[in-house]
Amino acid sequence: MDFILQGVAQAIVLLASGDWETYSAVFATVQVSGLSMGASLLIGIPLGYLLGYLDFPGKKPLRTVVDTLLSLPTVFIGLVVYAFLSYRGPFGELSLLFTLTGIAIGQTILALPVVISLTATAVESLDRHLRLTLVSLGASPRQIFLTSLWEARLGLLIAAVTATGRVLTEVGISMMVGGNIKWQTRTITTAIALETNKGQFATGIALGLVLLALAFAINVSLSFLRRRG
Amino acid sequence: MEPFILLQGVKHFYKERLALDIPELQIEKGSITGLAGPNGSGKSTLLRILALAEQCTSGTLLVEGTPVWAYAxxxxxRITMLPQEPYLLRRTVYDNIAYGLRLRNKGGDLKAAVGEGLALVGLDPSFAARRWHELSGGEAQRVALAARLVLRPSCLLLDEPTASVDVKSGLLIQQAILHAREQWGTTLVIASHNRSWLHDICDHLIFLYNGRRLECCLDNFLPGPWSPAETGLWQASLSDGQALYAGKPSRPDSNGVLPPSSLRLMNGTLREGERLLRCTVIAIYIDKYLHAPSLQVNCGGQPLVVSSPLDEDELDACRPGREVNLCYRPENVIWLD
Structure with missing residues (x-):
């Protein structure tokens, strides 16, 4: 028990003293999750809206596929992205393997099903009279899209927060595609795994505390927006 | 004069089911048209097609002579609709009423326009700050109507506007839509189950049944089941032991109507082929379209309307509560399917 308490105490010292190695992993994590969340929200929200709003042949099987992808293992995504980005792969010339952009691509694939599925659910659960009301007030398809998203804003926030949680805490993609390169592609989760293996509990706990703080900040923001919404 | 809206050969299907079949329908500019009919008769479908919120499966819809399509x-x-259960956006009353104006990029004083909208439906300006969930059902309905009225539409379609509101709200809604017609010449189309309200407010009534327009009215709706009676006639039993007679229906559970003009008060004897019904007078009223007194009677639980001409003596004999004998011919029953 003592070594855990000592680890927590050392972790606080590390964070307070601005240990550059620790903060390098934090910055890499924020950067890569920002990129992947930006991309997955940009692509996932319109696709989720279409999936929830439109009725088309094959909608149910497609929905099942998207829902199945929610539990896609991160190591599998890591493996596939690695294969595509490696020098022998189809996108090898782009030299994205062992870069933050490479990790972001993998994490976007991880977050997309979450954003699409939860956005579709949020749009489906909108009142069925909303569309008729908007059309009868003269809204164009673009205005219906934007207003429907605004009406479903709480559902979209939940989608974004859930996806962010998944992206922030994954190890498989960051490890396989990023390679856990110090100062370059080492993220919070890969650093925790490495430092724990090395017996450096203090750094691991410090990074864990940062992860907790990030999750707490996101949830507080969500609660605040919920109250306002 | 060219009609404001003209429907030609409009058919609409939900999957395989025919929901609407209107060969032709004209709605004059500035008129008030009522849509009457039982549930599932196609009233709401027709309103959604007129509101350009749904594209008919086949046929043409012309607005002032120009063919138009849904979402055009x-x-x-220019056409707006107040659905039966209007949706209020999860915003303030102000934002709900201003929404349509903002879509149209109508600048000017939004605050004044919202205030005017609220006043039209009898709501205090302080309502503007309320959020959507802070309104009662009647208030929400009036806010939704205000959001349409501020647009000063050329045509306002209303689906059961007073069905789920109290008497006061219903009256305020009626005043507001009549104001729209008087001030801006708005064409009104109203679907309602409230026949007497439609009768009072509308210039024309259209009766729908199973998606088709009926040439007759639905006042004397005769529900099945029917069973074979003597000499090729069929009968439907009434609760007081009497029976209504009609020609052969297409199915035993067919529904029919007996036009109010085909019923007459019996004075003297029955004519050949006529049948007799013993009824109790419920009310006498002036028919807006006939400009003549009409009778509302109860015949063994079956409500009936009699609109054949009545002379002074007959009127005198028809005080509410009195029993009267009515004559009709079974072949005058019109089958609805």
Whole structure:
């Protein structure tokens, strides 16, 4: 028990003293999750809206596929992205393997099903009279899209927060595609795994505390927006 | 004069089911048209097609002579609809009423326009700050109507506007829509189950049944089941032991109507082929379209309306509560399917 308490105490010292190695992993994590969340929200929200709003042949099987992808293992995504980005792969010339952009691509694939599925659910659960009301007030398809998203804003926030949680805490993609390169592609989760293996509990706990703080900040923001919404 | 809206050969299907079949329908500019009919008769479908919120499966819809399609920009901004259960956006009353104006990029004083909208439906300006969930059902309905009225639409379609509101709200809604017609010449189309309200407010009534327009009215609706009676006639039993007679229906559970003009008060004897019904007078009223007194009677639980001409002596004999004998011919029953 003592070594855990000592680890927590050392972790606080590390964070307070601005240990550059620790903060390098934090910055890499924020950067890569920002990129992947930006991309997955940009692509996932319109696709989720279409999936929830439109009725088309094959909608149910497609929905099942998207829902199945929610539990896609991160190591599998890591493996596939690695294969595509490696020098022998189809996108090898782009030299994205062992870069933050490479990790972001993998994490976007991880977050997309979450954003699409939860956005579709949020749009489906909108009142069925909303569309008729908007059309009868003269809204164009673009205005219906934007207003429907605004009406479903709480559902979209939940989608974004859930996806962010998944992206922030994954190890498989960051490890396989990023390679856990110090100062370059080492993220919070890969650093925790490495430092724990090395017996450096203090750094691991410090990074864990940062992860907790990030999750707490996101949830507080969500609660605040919920109250306002 | 060219009608404001003209429907030609309009058919609409939900999957395989025919929901609407209107060979032709004209709605004059500035008129008030009522849509009557039982549930599932196609009233709401017709309103959604007129509101350009649904594209009919086949047929043409012309607005002032120009063919239009659902979701068509310019025309859809001149026609607006108040659905039976209007949706209020999860915003303040102010934002709900201003929404349509903002879509149209109508500058000017939004605050004044919202205030005017609220006043039209009898709501205090302080309501503007309320959020959507802070309104009662009647208030929400009036806010939704205000959001349409501020657009000063050329045509306002209303689906059961007073069905789920109290008497006061119903009266305020009626005043507001009549104001729209008087001030801006708005064409009104109203679907309602409230026949007497439609009768009072509308210039024309259209009766729908199973998606088709009926030439007769639905006042004397005769529900099945029917069973074979003597000499090729069929009968439906009434609760007081009497029976209504009619020609052969297409199915035993067919529904029919007996036109109010085909019923007459019996004075003297029955004519050949006529049948007799013993009824109790419920009310006498002036028919707006006939400009003549009409009778509302109860015949063994079956409500009936009699609109054949009545002379002074007959009127005198028809005080509410009195029993009267009515004559009709079974072949005058019109089958609805």
């Amino acid at each position: 920009g310019k025309a859809s901004r």
